[in-house]
Amino acid sequence: MAEQTEVIEQIDPRDIGTPDNWIPRHPELIRLTGKHPFNCEAPLPLLLKQGFITPTSLHYVRNHGPVPKLSWDTHKVVIDGDVSNPLTLSMDDIAKLPYIEFPLTFCCAGNRRKEQNMVKKTIGFNWGAAAVSTAIWKGVPLRYILQLAGVKNDDNYEKTRYVCFGGTDKLPNGYYGTSITLKWAMDEEKDVMLAYEINGKRLTPDHGYPIRMIIPGIIGGRMVKWLDKITVSNKESDSWYHFHDNRVLPPNVDAERANKENWWYIPNYIIYDINVNSAIAAPAHDEIIPFSSFSSDSEYTLRGYAYSGGGRKITRVEVTLDDGKTWLLSDLFDLEERNGRTWCWTFWSLKIPTHSFVSSSEIRVRAWDSSQNTQPENITWNVMGMMNNCHYRVKIHVITYGKDVVLRFEHPTQAGNNPGGWMVRQHEQEQKQSAPANTPANASKSESSSKDPKYTMEQVKQHNNEKDCWIIIDKKVYDCTKFIPIHPGGTTAILINAGTDCSEEFNAIHSDKAKKKLTTFYIGDLDDSKRPKL
Amino acid sequence: MAEQTEVIEQIDPRDIGTPDNWIPRHPELIRLTGKHPFNCEAPLPLLLKQGFITPTSLHYVRNHGPVPKLSWDTHKVVIDGDVSNPLTLSMDDIAKLPYIEFPLTFCCAGNRRKEQNMVKKTIGFNWGAAAVSTAIWKGVPLRYILQLAGVKNDDNYEKTRYVCFGGTDKLPNGYYGTSITLKWAMDEEKDVMLAYEINGKRLTPDHGYPIRMIIPGIIGGRMVKWLDKITVSNKESDSWYHFHDNRVLPPNVDAERANKENWWYIPNYIIYDINVNSAIAAPAHDEIIPFSSFSSDSEYTLRGYAYSGGGRKITRVEVTLDDGKTWLLSDLFDLEERNGRTWCWTFWSLKIPTHSFVSSSEIRVRAWDSSQNTQPENITWNVMGMMNNCHYRVKIHVITYGKDVVLRFEHPTQAGNNPGGWMVRQHEQEQKQSAPANTPANASKSESSSKDPKYTMEQVKQHNNEKDCWIIIDKKVYDCTKFIPIHPGGTTAILINAGTDCSEEFNAIHSDKAKKKLTTFYIGDLDDSKRPKL
Incomplete structure (x- = not known):
């Protein structure tokens, strides 16, 4: 647990020359969009090694642009719109209000997107399977703030009333914002809060310092960071990002069609809830087990994570080594529950004889949640590459390695530009196979470029x-x-x-x-x- | 809509000689457990033909034993247990209380079980794909009744407090009952009610006359019929059926193991929420389209239903004719919403050129709900044969039919003992193939029996x-x-x-x-x- 208190103080060389050159960042985070903006995840084995609570320094980050440089002392949150008593609160005002504090799993809608990109390029970058992390968040319930602004607890909220959130970040398409219904905001069970602490300390700049939204059970993309505006309205958020981000469009809708035919504005395709998902962390990618290291009674413990959304609990995680003919029931670690809802991931483990790998070519995992939903076997591509939750598949190879014969494990992808992964290999092979058809064009192009x-x-x-x-x-x-x-x-x-x-x-x-x-x-x-x- | 007011008055010959010989039943209902107890569903095309609201006479029925013969005038509901003011209410008392009335889709946890039985026999009988129906239910919110009994609206319900329901039916293992949490019972949004009317009339005996529970978003098996007991308790229901019915156990747990190792009592495996599901009603099983009847511009409209649980909305229904390579987006009929929740199925339709069937061997459908969950491609067997929601597959055959060449459609199964279905054919073939191994035993058996x-x-x-x-x-x-x-x-x-x-x-x-x-x-x-x- 030492990592949890690890304080990063150094500026990473990659941040020098960017607007974020003042933010210390963990050197082991995998950068997914080059040096800027900052989008990162921890290596999957390192993430799991931290245990149930992810240290703040290794929590995944999704930034759309430069991190706003805000101060606790001067930052204000404005609460306005359709309320009887509009407010402007300082951070000290907010920190004096009654608070709640609990662990919450954040999950990016793009988690496991690189797998989708290997099927066909989406408009999103290459998240691996570690765009998910769990921290302890502390803050003021949103409903307290709304009550201060004059919203009554026994109001008969019409379903058309929304609470809109906006951040201070200035992006190419305006501010980053989104909304939820007022009913949701006022529901005690939903635990919606304005958070100013993570893992017992003030927020870090990458996680929304000094204050951000927390909306349990849904994707991270709606938990607006650097929050400065809460507006009660009859309309949902007018932020460009509320409509053009965090949507799952049907698989036959590409970027061009989405824009031309306005698919972004169809209400059915918005993402709120996280869907049921799981991944394998052990064996890790490229992990090796020499035949000489195990005997008939050797055992291996498979490990990974699983999560679902909307407060739904993970009820089963199963592993197959024979392409789904039989499923082995894994052990689940005790789940954190809060008022009968589960806002957190669970870790699973499964001990099997090591030699079981020898006769298998693939380890596959699937989870089930308390609403009896499970993951689909195969990937469904969508233009934003979101909510990928197909079975997570790790290939098993028997290869020679020096004088040894070894088992080598291969995950589908590795986050960002990192090489490796059986889907990456497949993708490259497909590209090579389709290349000959383009030869004349390529050849002439490379010829002309030589001049x-x-x-x-x-x-x-x-x-x-x-x-x-x-x-x-x-x-x-x-x-x-x-x-x-x-x-x-x-x-x-x-x-x-x-x-x-x-x-x-x-x-x-x-x-x-x-x-x-x-x-x-x-x-x-x-x-x-x-x-x-x- | 004529069917909705159709009143069935005749006693079906199959009910004569059974304890239910006083209950008029629709002759077209398919009986799934012989003549008694009464378990039935409508033929799928007939069900869909009724439209959004199913006439009471064609609504599926799940009875565990004889129907109790109750009277409006003498029936009472006792509310007791951990309440300050225990009550006994007559039906007239209940009917005088404020009521709510809304359409609700009922769905049996065993819907589509026959498909599972074709993989391997479960302990359940052969539901087809019509163990789902929608009616308008009217009754008193449960929370009003609990308030009358002294439960306060602002109680801080501990999560260990339950509301248990019991029916008057006398079954081999005692009364039929189940429970939900008190928090759930008191939540206005959950719409839990004691219903005494269906489709504008008093309940019929098969649907719980004179009163039953309605708990929207969950499986029908928890909506106790012939209700006579509501108990607030620190323990969940003690009914045998609460533990031994309506559970999904992992696929490697068979009946013997479940009993021996007490799998019935593991909380994770209880079913409440309905999962996301869909089926194809048109083309119907054995429907035929002669080649001579269509030309290049002929169109066919595929139709079916889709539903999900927990108030989650169906957001997409997609059809594939090429084994999942491309998915066609179907049209959805407007969904009934209630306080932002969806308690009802939706119908979907998709118009395609009729000749598209010619080059395809299978029509497959899948639905997605607002929590971004979708159906798994393949079946997962479980010992009770419950919650089957894999892709629904209709096979397309090109065959000769007299002088015509025709398209013939084949559903996976037909409800109950009805013959037909590609899964049934597969199952029979597998049995035939495995038969030779058993030949000696069979032969000797049949020989001995001839003597x-x-x-x-x-x-x-x-x-x-x-x-x-x-x-x-x-x-x-x-x-x-x-x-x-x-x-x-x-x-x-x-x-x-x-x-x-x-x-x-x-x-x-x-x-x-x-x-x-x-x-x-x-x-x-x-x-x-x-x-x-x-």
Whole structure:
């Protein structure tokens, strides 16, 4: 449990030169969208090793832009709209109110998205299976604040009344915000709160310092950080992100169709509740068990997590080693319950004879929750790559390793740009197989590019400002100066990469359409002949 | 809508000689456990044809024993236990209280069980896909009654406090009962009520006349009929059926293990919420479309139902004709909502070119609900055969039919003993394939039985009372006289079948263990040489 009190003080070299260059971050977090904005998860085995409560420094983070630099002493939360007594509260005002404190599992709607991206690229970046973490949150119930603002506990809330939340972050499409119904907000059982502490300390900047929303049982994307505005309204949130983020559209709707036909505004497709999900953490990806290390009575303990939403409890976790013919019942660790609701993940474990792996090619896990729902066997792609909860599958290989014969385990993917994973291999093979069909186009393109100008890294580095901005993506050089003012992702997002190789940042979050648009700004190739080979 | 007011007055010939010989029943209902007790569902196409509201006469029925013969004028409901003001209310008392009235979908936990029975026999009988119906229910909120008994609205209900319900029916294992938490009972949003009207009229005997529980969003099995007892307690219901019915045990737990190791008492395996489910009603089983009847612009409208539990809304229903490679989004009929919760099914439809069927071998449907859960692709067997919600699959065959070439559709099963269905065919083939291994045993058995005494139907009919009770099952004659007092299903259940062929009744509800026990009472074979062949 030592990690729980670990305080990170160092600025990570990757944050230097970004607007977040003042925020200490754990060096072991896997960065999913390059250096900025900050989106990260812990390596899965490291996450599970922490136990039930994730240390704040290893809790996954989802930031849409630069972290607002706020102060406890000056920050205010405004409560207005359709209330009889609009309020403005300081942090000290809020911290004096009665509080609640309990453990809560956060889960990003994009958890396990990289698996979807291996089927077909979604518009989202490569979350692995660790976009989920559990911390102890402390704060004021939202209903107390609303009561102070004049909302009565016995109001007969019409279902059309909403509570809208807004954060101070300034993003390309305005503020980040969302809403829930007033009925939900006022329901004591739902435990909705304005949180100002995580794991016994004030929030860290990445987790919404000084204050954020906590709405148990639903996806992290609605728990607005850096909260400064609560509005009671007859309309749901007007934030762009309330409609264009955190939705599951049907699988045959791609980005172009979604925009053209306004699929973002269809109420059925909004995500609130977390769905039932589980993953395997042990054996880890690339874990190896030499045949020489085990005998007929050796045992191995499989481990992982499982969770569900809406306060529903995980009631069973089962593992199959024979493609679903038989399912082995795993042990569940005691679940935290609160008023008969479960806001937390559970860990599962299953002891099996080690030699059971030898005759199997895949370990698969599935969970069931108290509403009798379970995970689907196979992936269903959706344009945002969200809510992926198909069976988690780890492949088992018997290979030679030096003089040993060993069992090697392979997870479907590894978070971010990290290599490895059987879905990644499959995806690469598919791409290779489809490549020959494109040969003529590719060939002519690479031929012509060989005649294009070549620029060294040193040359590119000179073009590093708003008036002269070059970037390198996948060894090609682009002059983006004219594009800066009209970049849909905002000017900062380009400028912090001016004069650098930002392949990782670009590829993580851009659509095929954006990639096509980029070609307009192509001016030549990177001359990396003088760079040492890795 | 004519059917909704249809009043059934005739006694069905199948009910004559049973304790239910006073209850008029719709002749088109499919009987699932022989003539008694009464368990039935409507043919699926007929059910859907009724529209959103199912006429009372076609609503599915699940009875565990004889229907209690109760009277509005004399029936009482006792409210007692941990309350300050125990009450006894007459039906007139109850009908004078403020009421609520709304449509509600009932769903049996065993809906679609026959599919599970085709994988391996469960301990339950063969529900098809029509153990689901929707009616308008009217009654008094349970919380009003509890308030009258002294439960205060602002009580801080401990989670260990329960409300237990009991019915007047006398069953082999005592009264039928179950329980919910007091918090649930007192929650206005949950709409729990004591109902005395269905579709604008007093309840019918099969639906709990004069009064039953209604607990929206959960399985029908907890909505106790012929209600006469409400007890507030620190313990959940002590009814045998609360523990031994309506549970989903893990797939590797069979009946013997469940009993021996007390799996019935593990809290995680109790069923409350309905899970997400859907089925195809059109095309119907054995529906035929001649090639000559359609051209390139002909269209066919697929139809069916979908539902979920816990007030969760169905947000999408999708159909695939290519084994899940692409999913077609169906249209949903407007859902009934009540305080932001959905207590009802929805109907879906999808218009496709008729010729799309020609290149497909299977129509599959899946639904998604507002908690982002969906149905699993494949069946998971469990010993009670409950909560089956795998994708519903209708096979498409191209066959010759006289001079025509036609499309013929085949559902997985047909309810009860009705023949037909691709899962039934598969099951029969598997049995045939495994039969040769058993040949010697079977052969010797059938040989020996040919030397056994033979009795005519007329002879068996004479042994029709408590002191001399023969029955016929699968053409074998058994003398059960000694077994009557110790029959786990009660004496009545045997006696109403005394002197008759009750193969259907017996096979529908008895375990393999019971079937083995039966052999003890074997006395000879049925001589049906004089009976006309069917």
